[in-house]
Amino acid sequence: MGDVLEAVGLVVGYGGTPVCGEVNLGVARGEVLAVVGFNGAGKSTVVRTLAGRQDPVAGDVRVHGLPVMPDAVMFRRQVATVFDEDVFFPSLTVREHLLLVARGHSVGAPEEAVDAELDYFGIADRAHAVPDALSSGQRRRLLLAAGFIRPSSLLFLDEPEQRLDPVMRDALSRRIRERADAGTTVVVVTHDPRLLVRTATSCLVIDETVTTVGTERGAQIIAGA
Template identity: 50%
Template sequence: MTHLELSDLVVGYGGNAVCAPVNLTLGAGDIVAVIGANGTGKSTLLRTVLGLQEPLSGRASAFGWPVDERERRFRARVAGVLDDDAFFPGVTVREHLVLTARGHGVPDAGAVTDRVLDHVGITGHGGAMPHTLSSGQRRRFLLASALVRPRDLLVLDEPEQRLDTAMRARLGETLRAEADVGTAVLFATHDDRLLAASGASAVLLSDEDAVLLEPAEAPGVLAGFR
């Protein structure tokens, strides 16, 4: 089954496109990075994929349905993290994650949450309020909020941001492991090492074209933007 299909998808604001039309298909186990210079529409594309923004033209569908984050069937299979902080007020980090997991019908939500907290390296902060975390810890917390959910499609916007070197290395392994169990993964990145560690192919965005790159060539192209 096709997990994500983008057909001549044009994204932007106020009727103005920020990149060329994108054509992309992801199935189970596919992992693709969205790369390009700053301002080429990477985040805008992911927001559109997550149903948070209407496309200017073309089509984005997940599992055969138009993307729409208001649809329960969409939320049940798609987990995403953008570059913004979002958390329930008045609950601790662990409580937030348990509530998220339970809300998505995860059995043994507490045990799943504890495993994910350990995996992202913030077990010792489970009792903290999210606003007290450092920026790097909040990024780990947001990643955890996606990893406690069921997911057949995982969408991440520059997940390496504000992470230290060791956690970036673990993140590459995590993305590869997600694909290995059949999750389709789409993520934007500026980190060629993360791209190489994940083994992702890539779509290179510009205002002229959207070019698909094989895993072996993608990290070298991305390194050129440094």
């Protein structure tokens, strides 16, 4: 069986200008790839490009052997994402958001599934609040609940530990491992060493390498993180 996610000769950036070196990777079913590096190295840009949120400067990305097509029904069914800029419907409550996601992805017993996510992420007491009434940490937990409640074979998480307390970060680590053990491939950008050690099976390190012609940013895979 081939890799769930592949990138060959991938160059990412803005306006045709690369922000880091060429990325080549393959991530198999049930693996957790952690993407790490200093602030501004290009981690989120790499992951956004892998997830189809922006076009590559060069190279190729494939999911289940097919080109990334974020508007295709099959891609949306297979790929779940949690990015910090993801938006909410302002008039829907927390519970209504999760029910919309659960029903839209044909989750069995959606009411019970929503209750379980509300409890797991500690927002059951805010179930009837609208997003604008939530704290930043509660909004982050709602985004995570929406990402985890739906089935997916590939899950992208961009710094999911942001604005979470240590107890919730540990719960998030367990949830990532549970999804991976069940067969989901996970790509997670993180600055949290504990989350990295507890979840990752491999690591994409994006760093700076000084060359004779100036500063070049490179990316490499380190297996068995």
